[in-house]
Amino acid sequence: MINVDFIIGHMNYWLFIVLMMTGLYIVVARGNLVKKIVGLNIFQTSVFMFYISIGKVTGGTAPIYPVDSQGHIQVDPSLTYSNPLPHVLILTAIVVGIATTSLALALIIRIREEYDTIEEDDILKIERELSAQDSKAHGSAMGGRA
Amino acid sequence: MIETFINIILFAMLVLTALAIVRIDQLFGVVMLSGVFSLLSALLFVTLDAVDVAFTEAAVGAGISTVLMLGTIALTARTQKKATRSGFVPFIVVAVTGAALVYGTLDMPSFGDPNAPAQLHVGPEYLAGSITDIDVPNVVTSILASYRGYDTLGETAVVFTAGIGVLVLLSGLARRRREDEEEEDA
Incomplete structure (x- = not known):
């Protein structure tokens, strides 16, 4: 089953996966919050490209019918069209993607206001100190020796 | 080519x-x-x-x-x-995830295959119906605004919610900054 045709037919899926994993690597390995969002965007765009490539038909063209000078649709039976449904779904996904990105960026601005940093390591350090102080205060309020 | x-x-x-x-x-x-x-x-x-x-x-x-x-x-x-932690563990995670995804593509039809399952259902109906039902030359437009209009309505709701969220998160940012500066001056 593994032959040259199979590899050529599936190569584009694997290339999209390479891009997707680059985005995932940025999200996991980098601590800066803005950079994490950029990584998520790369991941997201790769998924879009993957999805659009499923709708591509060999020899097909963009799903727009030709019109004559009066604006009436002239169907040309010799043309094949790519599947328009993935295009519509991905149009919706792009707009929803920018909405979630803007929400994430607003959260980053609020985090910076509270913690004065947008590096994940520093934020975790401050969080640990705060929770240590909390449990200390809680312990002494309960009459413990902590 | x-x-x-x-x-x-x-x-x-x-x-x-x-x-x-x-x-x-x-x-x-x-x-x-x-x-x-x-x-x-x-x-x-x-x-x-x-x-x-x-x-x-x-x-x-x-x-x-x-x-x-x-x-x-x-x-x-x-x-x-500067990144301080090593990139080794994330690299392993990414490599394993990528390998699983590549394994998942092995069953998929080839790129551009006109007989793939995705090409045989609803898509052709939308392509044919767009001429008679809707009379808009761009099939993507007719699906977006008519056949799948509820999807687009839901999308608008998501964008509206996100807009409100951003406004709530960022409102008062300038005011709080001014107050901080006044405290520092005092």
Whole structure:
């Protein structure tokens, strides 16, 4: 089953996966919050490209019918069209993607206001100190020796 | 043939851009490169016959999201701290996930196969119905606004909710900053 045709037919899926994993690597390995969002965007765009490539038909063209000078649709039976449904779904996904990105960026601005940093390591350090102080205060309020 | 050639060049540029984003520490450069990535992906959408998706990606991905990210780094920080932890464990995680995804593609139909399951259901009905039912030459438009109008309505609701969320998160930012400065002065 593994032959040259199979590899050529599936190569584009694997290339999209390479891009997707680059985005995932940025999200996991980098601590800066803005950079994490950029990584998520790369991941997201790769998924879009993957999805659009499923709708591509060999020899097909963009799903727009030709019109004559009066604006009436002239169907040309010799043309094949790519599947328009993935295009519509991905149009919706792009707009929803920018909405979630803007929400994430607003959260980053609020985090910076509270913690004065947008590096994940520093934020975790401050969080640990705060929770240590909390449990200390809680312990002494309960009459413990902590 | 020429199409395959263009696709390979675009892919090489996309991968190089993504790798540059991994390496660069200046956030301004990262944001600019993410805009470049969006534009390159818009070009790839054109070669995949998705012209509507291409111009939305160019306008929204390369335009609006770049502006929003520039605004964010102006309000927060311009550079990232040098990466201190090792990239080994994330690399293993990414490699395993990628291998699982590649395994998942082995059952998929070949690229551009006209008899793939995705090409046989609803898509042809929309293509044929768009002429008689809706009479709009662009099939993507007729699906977006008519056959799947509820999807678009839901999308509008999501964008509205996100807009309210951003407003609530950021309202009072300037006021709180002014108060902080007055406290420091006093």
